Amino acid sequence: MDRDKLAEIFESQIEIEEKAIKAYEEAMQMIGNFAFRLVFEELLMDSRKHKRIFEVLKQHITLQPSEWDLKLSKKIGEYVSPTEIEAHIKLEEDMIRIIKATAKDVEDETVRRLLEHVLEDENRHHSVLKKLIEQI
Numbered sequence: 001m002d003r004d005k006l007a008e009i010f011e012s013q014i015e016i017e018e019k020a021i022k023a024y025e026e027a028m029q030m031i032g033n034f035a036f037r038l039v040f041e042e043l044l045m046d047s048r049k050h051k052r053i054f055e056v057l058k059q060h061i062t063l064q065p066s067e068w069d070l071k072l073s074k075k076i077g078e079y080v081s082p083t084e085i086e087a088h089i090k091l092e093e094d095m096i097r098i099i100k101a102t103a104k105d106v107e108d109e110t111v112r113r114l115l116e117h118v119l120e121d122e123n124r125h126h127s128v129l130k131k132l133i134e135q136i
């Protein structure tokens, strides 16, 4: 796909995420139950995150391939030391271990589901860092 087309798609995604942000902000004001409000708060945070991702993508899509292509660009190890990434991986592993063990013993369904939900994120964080360290 050519870069102009991609830039267009990123631009319209930014607008869609902005609409979602407004909608989730409104929903949060209507909802009293803390667990449901939390669900919408997370959707709101994810929409802000996605908006940010599309903004950065849009900003950088016009760069030369050498600055853009992961295969051609500098290795992540030139910016962050492997030891540092290993430490982050270890942190995520600690979180995964603790949350897993806690979720197993929690009787309250709401709390357990929220913990399992965080666990999914921690597993994702872990795999993101694992992929990153492969690029060193």
Ligand SMILES: [Fe+2]
Binding pocket: 017, 046, 047, 050
């Ligand atoms: Fe999104």
Ligand SMILES: [Fe+2]
Binding pocket: 092, 095, 121, 122, 125
């Ligand atoms: Fe994490």
